[in-house]
Amino acid sequence: MKNNNPKFYTRLKYLATISSTLLSIWFVLLIIGVFKNSLSWIVLIAIGSAFAFITLISLALYFYLRFKFMHQSQYEHTKKDLLKWSLAMISYSLGWLFAIINLMVILAHDKISILNLKIILIVMGIIMIIFFVLASILEMMSRINEHSFFNQQEYQMLQEQKKRKKKDIISNENLSNETYNHRTKEAEIFLKKNNKNPFTDENNRKEGE
Structure with missing residues (x-):
């Protein structure tokens, strides 16, 4: 089965977008909870664990489907496209990894001073967001030529x-x-x-x- 519908790849991208969005929301809640003491550690850990698990499943499913349909596609990917796609996968994975580091830091919050805790959470969170933004840009760039190819095919078919x-x-x-x-x-x-x-x-x- 060959899926040459560009809209399919756009919808598939939502899996990765949901993942980065959930962890970014958790980071915001984390900052609010730590700086304003409005959320308990248990709540922050529970939310972080749930979001991290959902994100892991979403990213794994996204990587699998994207990789599968890339090989089934009629479009021949260039080395640059594959490089951008590989870097996007690495960036998504690193973003998730830094979110896990933040989660582990929270689990050990009683062993770290509040000042160091805030610094670590902010630094790790910012790095996480940077990787997610970079991953999104690289992923989009990796499928520009592919989308153009599919749109051209669709136009010819309509004609x-x-x-x-x-x-x-x-x-x-x-x-x-x-x-x-x-x-x-x-x-x-x-x-x-x-x-x-x-x-x-x-x-x-x-x-x-």
């Missing part, structure tokens, strides 16, 4: 469909005209054979008498 439809319409019109002309000729022949003028017939009878 061919329009041409076929136009030919069918012209063919049907010609067939209708031929049928109409044929029936008209048959009708004329029939009328000529069966056409009787009553006045002519009456005059002929009088002359005969």
Whole structure:
């Protein structure tokens, strides 16, 4: 099965977007919880663990499907495309890894001073976001040529469909005209054979008498 629909790849990208968004939201909650003491450590750890697990599943599914359909695609990927895609995967993975580091730091919060804790969380969180942004950019760049190829194919297919439809319409019109002309000729022949003028017939009878 070959999937050459560019919209499919855009929808597939949502898996990676959801992953980076969830961990970014968790980082914001983490900063709010640490600096304002509005959230307990248990809540932050629970949210972080859940988001990290969901992100891991989403990224794994995204990597698998993207890799699978890249090989099934009719488009021949260049070395630059593959390099960008590889760097995007690495960046997503590193972003997730730094989120896990933050989670581990929180688990050991009672062994770290509050000042050092804040510094570590902020630095790790910023690095995580940078990797996610970089991954998103690289992933988008890796499929620009591929999308262009698919869009061109889709355009050509639509043009061919329009041409076929136009030919069918012209063919049907010609067939209708031929049928109409044929029936008209048959009708004329029939009328000529069966056409009787009553006045002519009456005059002929009088002359005969």
